[in-house]
Amino acid sequence: MAERKITLEELSQHVKDTDTWMAINGTVWDITGFAEIHPGGPDIIQKYSGGDASEPYNSVHSLKLAEKNFDASQRIGTLNAYFVANKLPAENTRNPRLENDLPEIDEIINLTDLEAAAEKASINDHGFTKADNADFYRKIFLRPRVARAVQDINTKTKILDDVYDIPIFNAPASLMMLAHPDAEMALAKGLVASGSTIIIPTLSSFSTEEIIEALPADHPFYFQLYVSPNKAALEKMVDSLCKLRPKAIMVTADLPVFSKREANERYEKRIAKQKRASEPGATTAGRRSGQARSAGVSIDPNLCWSNIKWLKESTGIPIFVKGIQCAGDALQAWKIGCKGIYISNHGGRAADTAQPTILTLAEIRFYYPFILEEMEVFIDGGVRRGTDILKAICLGAKGVCLGRPFFYALMYGEEGVRYTIQLLKDELETAMQLCGITSLSEAHIGILNTRALYRDVESPQSLSSKL
Numbered sequence: 001m002a003e004r005k006i007t008l009e010e011l012s013q014h015v016k017d018t019d020t021w022m023a024i025n026g027t028v029w030d031i032t033g034f035a036e037i038h039p040g041g042p043d044i045i046q047k048y049s050g051g052d053a054s055e056p057y058n059s060v061h062s063l064k065l066a067e068k069n070f071d072a073s074q075r076i077g078t079l080n081a082y083f084v085a086n087k088l089p090a091e092n093t094r095n096p097r098l099e100n101d102l103p104e105i106d107e108i109i110n111l112t113d114l115e116a117a118a119e120k121a122s123i124n125d126h127g128f129t130k131a132d133n134a135d136f137y138r139k140i141f142l143r144p145r146v147a148r149a150v151q152d153i154n155t156k157t158k159i160l161d162d163v164y165d166i167p168i169f170n171a172p173a174s175l176m177m178l179a180h181p182d183a184e185m186a187l188a189k190g191l192v193a194s195g196s197t198i199i200i201p202t203l204s205s206f207s208t209e210e211i212i213e214a215l216p217a218d219h220p221f222y223f224q225l226y227v228s229p230n231k232a233a234l235e236k237m238v239d240s241l242c243k244l245r246p247k248a249i250m251v252t253a254d255l256p257v258f259s260k261r262e263a264n265e266r267y268e269k270r271i272a273k274q275k276r277a278s279e280p281g282a283t284t285a286g287r288r289s290g291q292a293r294s295a296g297v298s299i300d301p302n303l304c305w306s307n308i309k310w311l312k313e314s315t316g317i318p319i320f321v322k323g324i325q326c327a328g329d330a331l332q333a334w335k336i337g338c339k340g341i342y343i344s345n346h347g348g349r350a351a352d353t354a355q356p357t358i359l360t361l362a363e364i365r366f367y368y369p370f371i372l373e374e375m376e377v378f379i380d381g382g383v384r385r386g387t388d389i390l391k392a393i394c395l396g397a398k399g400v401c402l403g404r405p406f407f408y409a410l411m412y413g414e415e416g417v418r419y420t421i422q423l424l425k426d427e428l429e430t431a432m433q434l435c436g437i438t439s440l441s442e443a444h445i446g447i448l449n450t451r452a453l454y455r456d457v458e459s460p461q462s463l464s465s466k467l
């Protein structure tokens, strides 16, 4: 049957909560009720209801994501005007903000250079915890051992019975298409080619199925879950995870409400100002400071340990809690039978001035060392050097994740991901050799001087009163 042709005028009639249409790349969808469960939050859906959302959609989603997520029965027809004014893009295009002069990749010799390149492209952000995460690695000194025959070396790590060539993973980050049109596809390929795997974010630009298809058959992968406040959406997600079988579900717990993101606010204000200058009649007045926060993702603010336990029981898939920021919560995760903890403060994007993650690892090691033996431990936040990775592993982590660096690496696509991992791997191997070890299984706290770090570990009195 020929598809129904819909005019822009007809489309614009369907803007009520009980009857909402939206056009994406020429197809008109009935998206009634979708605003409430859109993982990226309702605001953007409401803004484009009854209109053509192709442009904002294509800037962060793969072309196929809508077809994967919506039911065939939601397809209303084809937007008449669309093919007159536009052509369906063959593929996602590059974010124009990143076109401006990136340095050649081989000019980058460490992750500080990579961050400087991102700074130029204005995709960096700032915060106290973000800075402390990195700076606290500098509080730990190495205590190298010498004359240990270190020519042959390996950086393998074993997590949940899988062996990876390197202990380096991506920290899940939303909408990587902002950095490159190949987004998580390039990230996954780069990680796998380097002997690791991907942690697929809930808010990926490509669908989880598309990303898994980019992996070799049966290659392990992890999934980061934002728990939706919408029960039906959560159950649908749980069903699909049960079919896709990630090695573990990493439940992000450190962002029950959307935090204040000043870089986003400044960017929005700049855009609003430009709009006012180019369209003098445009009304952006009245936008409150903090408005960017309301465009937040759809995350359940009432997430609690019983929900995490329910996830564990209803999926039968190992659960890691992402966003552990103190020893008490590591203990809680252990008590409810989680297989892992993922120490993180969201890279300083959740509670600013939260303690740096390497200090949290030291706190757990100090109060509940058995947790590091009995659970798998991931850590992220400020990891930028091979020596940082070695320090985290000596303190008890099995896997180390990087968020922003992979976002920046993706400015160069898959090549950037491989290049960045190679830089880190070389630095890690050199650090191991200079410290006198040839395998990560030999990494231990004796290689470190942690006195300065441990001076900052929370005292027992206040710790026990806070549990």
Ligand SMILES: Cc1cc2nc3c(=O)[nH]c(=O)nc-3n(C[C@H](O)[C@H](O)[C@H](O)COP(=O)(O)O)c2cc1C
Residues within 6 Å of the ligand: 133, 171, 172, 173, 174, 201, 202, 203, 224, 252, 322, 344, 345, 346, 347, 348, 349, 380, 381, 382, 383, 401, 402, 403, 404, 405, 407
């Ligand atoms: C742009 C950006 C997007 C992020 N999106 C997510 C996300 O969707 N889910 C999540 O659990 N964490 C997310 N995070 C947090 C990262 O997983 C990670 O905790 C943090 O980036 C690690 O710090 P680092 O950037 O210093 O390496 C995001 C971080 C950034 C910078």
